[in-house]
Amino acid sequence: MRVEDFDMFSTLLKQRSGLVLTRDKAYLLESRLMPVARKWNMKGLEELATTVRTRKDEALLRDITEAMTTNESSFFRDQKPFDQFRQLVLPKLMEARAAKRSLRIWSAACSSGQEAYSLSMILNDEAAKLAGWRIEIVGTDISAEMVERAKSGIYTQFEVQRGLPITMLVKHFKQNGDKWQISQQLRQMVSFREWNLLGDLSALGQFDIVFCRNVLIYFDQPTKAKVLESISRQMPQDGVLYLGGAETVLGITDKFKPVDGQRGLYSMGGFSAAGAKVA
Numbered sequence: 001m002r003v004e005d006f007d008m009f010s011t012l013l014k015q016r017s018g019l020v021l022t023r024d025k026a027y028l029l030e031s032r033l034m035p036v037a038r039k040w041n042m043k044g045l046e047e048l049a050t051t052v053r054t055r056k057d058e059a060l061l062r063d064i065t066e067a068m069t070t071n072e073s074s075f076f077r078d079q080k081p082f083d084q085f086r087q088l089v090l091p092k093l094m095e096a097r098a099a100k101r102s103l104r105i106w107s108a109a110c111s112s113g114q115e116a117y118s119l120s121m122i123l124n125d126e127a128a129k130l131a132g133w134r135i136e137i138v139g140t141d142i143s144a145e146m147v148e149r150a151k152s153g154i155y156t157q158f159e160v161q162r163g164l165p166i167t168m169l170v171k172h173f174k175q176n177g178d179k180w181q182i183s184q185q186l187r188q189m190v191s192f193r194e195w196n197l198l199g200d201l202s203a204l205g206q207f208d209i210v211f212c213r214n215v216l217i218y219f220d221q222p223t224k225a226k227v228l229e230s231i232s233r234q235m236p237q238d239g240v241l242y243l244g245g246a247e248t249v250l251g252i253t254d255k256f257k258p259v260d261g262q263r264g265l266y267s268m269g270g271f272s273a274a275g276a277k278v279a
Ligand SMILES: C[S@@+](CC[C@H](N)C(=O)[O-])C[C@H]1O[C@@H](n2cnc3c(N)ncnc32)[C@H](O)[C@@H]1O
Pocket: 016, 017, 018, 069, 070, 071, 072, 073, 074, 077, 108, 109, 110, 111, 112, 115, 140, 141, 142, 143, 146, 195, 196, 197, 198, 212, 213, 214, 215, 244
């Protein structure tokens, strides 16, 4: 790939999705953008680059942006955050919201929906305690294709074998040929929308619990700070934020602080895990 084309694509991607690509990732750009060039009946990446420069076709720019997203996800990914959610965060916030009886949960950068559905399974287990509560789970992602997949709730054998306990598979999924679809009941608990974390988040409303995992790793420091600050505006003081295992707020923003003794969990200061034990 020509250096000027690499620079043009990487600038475009940084602006549109926050993705930072260094020159050693040129092979990634090539392998992921070739299918886009073919889809648009172009001979190769030079023609794709020329078209982007000369014609600002939004559909083409979206295809390029989506092709470069990494959509890796799995049910109950890393397990610990979900144990923490069930044993610590949910009981504490239910206590704090006892009068209001409502909780809103956001899976920001939800990919194909496994994170949001994992949460819905936990909430379904706790249904008796949550009777009369208004619980909302919202999943958002920049990729229209991922949002459609998440809405369908359909997964391959490989996907349901990764991290999903067999009891949950049997309880909540129906097999259809070589695919598995999550039950209508759980699909009704979750809504999915296309949303860019770099944009205005205010229309999404306020969330008590935010899972924003394994997406900040693709951004540079100023973008991470901007996204974390936008997220903080959508949360109350005692809300909690989950980041991925390779992500932190430390050295990036002072809006959030780590929750004592709880790895990967952050709050704006109003949430305390004092006395809590997560098995
Ligand atoms: C590696 S997946 C993480 C999925 C899930 N959170 C998890 O931890 O399993 C990263 C997701 O972030 C999405 N993404 C990347 N940039 C984004 C942006 N600017 N706004 C919203 N979503 C974005 C991608 O489309 C992709 O689905």
